[in-house]
Amino acid sequence: RKEVEQDPGPFNVPEGATVAFNCTYSNSASQSFFWYRQDCRKEPKLLMSVYSSGNEDGRFTAQLNRASQYISLLIRDSKLSDSATYLCVVNNAQPTDSWGKLQFGAGTQVVVTP
Amino acid sequence: DGGITQSPKYLFRKEGQNVTLSCEQNLNHDAMYWYRQDPGQGLRLIYYSQIVNDFQKGDIAEGYSVSREKKESFPLTVTSAQKNPTAFYLCASSPGVFQETQYFGPGTRLLVL
Numbered sequence: 131r132k133e134v135e136q137d138p139g140p141f142n143v144p145e146g147a148t149v150a151f152n153c154t155y156s157n158s159a160s161q162s163f164f165w166y167r168q169d170c171r172k173e174p175k176l177l178m179s180v181y182s183s184g185n186e187d188g189r190f191t192a193q194l195n196r197a198s199q200y201i202s203l204l205i206r207d208s209k210l211s212d213s214a215t216y217l218c219v220v221n222n223a224q225p226t227d228s229w230g231k232l233q234f235g236a237g238t239q240v241v242v243t244p
Numbered sequence: 245d246g247g248i249t250q251s252p253k254y255l256f257r258k259e260g261q262n263v264t265l266s267c268e269q270n271l272n273h274d275a276m277y278w279y280r281q282d283p284g285q286g287l288r289l290i291y292y293s294q295i296v297n298d299f300q301k302g303d304i305a306e307g308y309s310v311s312r313e314k315k316e317s318f319p320l321t322v323t324s325a326q327k328n329p330t331a332f333y334l335c336a337s338s339p340g341v342f343q344e345t346q347y348f349g350p351g352t353r354l355l356v357l
Contacts, residue, residue, distance in 0.1 A: 134286060164345075173334055173348035174287070217286070232346065234279075234286035 131156055134220050134235040141240045143208045150204040151238045153218030163201045164219040165192055168237065174217055177203075208242045215239045247271065248349035250335050255354045257322065257329060265320045265352045267335035273347075274340050276318040280304060281332040281351075290333075293318055294340075322354065330356050 136153045143149040155163075162181055166174040178185065180201055184193035191204040205212055218235035248269040257263045269276065275294055279287040289302030293312040307326025312318055318337075322329045332353050336346040 132286075138284065171332075171351075171353075173351050175348070176345055179345070231289070234288075236284055236286045 132235075133157060133222070133233045134218055136218050136235040136238045138236060139239040139241075141238065143205075143212075143240060143242050145208055145210060145242055145244055147208050148204065148206050149208060149240060150202055151216070151240075152200045152202045153235055153238075154200045155218075155220045155233075156199070157220070157222050157233075158196075158199060160199075160220045160222050162221040163192075163194060164221075164232075165190075165201075165203050166217040166219055166234075168215045168217055170215075177216070205240070208240075210242050210244065213240060213242045248335060248337055248347060250333075250349035250352050252352060253350070255352055256357050257354060258357050260324045262321055262323050263354070265322070265333055265335075265354070267318045267320065267349055268316055269318075269335075269337045269347075269349075270316060271337055271339075271347065272315070273337035274315070275338045276312070277336040277338075277346060278302075278308070278310065278318070278320045279334045279336065281334060287334065290320065329354055 133156050164179050165177040167177045168174040178187050180192045180194050189206045193202045215237040217237045220233045251266045277292045278290040281287050288304050290308050291310045293299040296315050299312050309321045334351045335349040338346045
């Protein structure tokens with residue numbers, strides 16, 4: 131089983147609609163979680179961090195469900211510019227670890243259509 | 245502007261050839277990383293470095309080598325021992341190795357001739 135799993139999509143979303151997708155992780159001791167955005171043939175860029183139950187940044191809301199071991203990302207009022215691949219990233223470092231090892235999901239593709 | 249630069253953007257490798265990918269950062273970050281990205285897979289860690297003159301193997305280090313002679317620079321050499329080198333290579337840095345937020349360079353796409 132992969133440590134971080136995502137539905138690859140694509141999620142085809144009409145402009146202005148809401149889209150949500152999940153990411154599951156296998157390590158119950160994971161401490162922190164992130165969503166990165168990656169445009170086609172570009173580098174990943176941090177979208178938002180998820181440290182507690184979740185957080186919101188404008189049209190983007192991330193939620194963490196530790197009991198079921200998944201995080202979700204919701205995009206409201208989708209824009210054409212939101213079309214990208216969204217990478218789920220989990221930090222499995224423990225307090226005794228010497229460094230924070232990030233585990234990357236393969237990404238969920240979102241396509242916003244006019 | 246502060247950031248991470250990678251060169252070249254595209255690189256072609258012949259059979260049996262070693263090639264070196266450049267990564268430079270002016271963010272004054274201590275930690276630097278090399279990842280490989282293949283279609284349908286998450287980023288996989290090749291090597292990382294916590295500090296100058298120190299580096300550690302990641303999950304897929306075989307066929308690769310690195311050096312960290314300067315804080316700003318972390319070049320990656322893809323050796324002839326790497327049998328499937330075609331991939332998108334991403335360099336990243338962070339203020340410290342325990343800092344989760346990593347900043348990525350624009351990447352180098354390596355193709356085998």
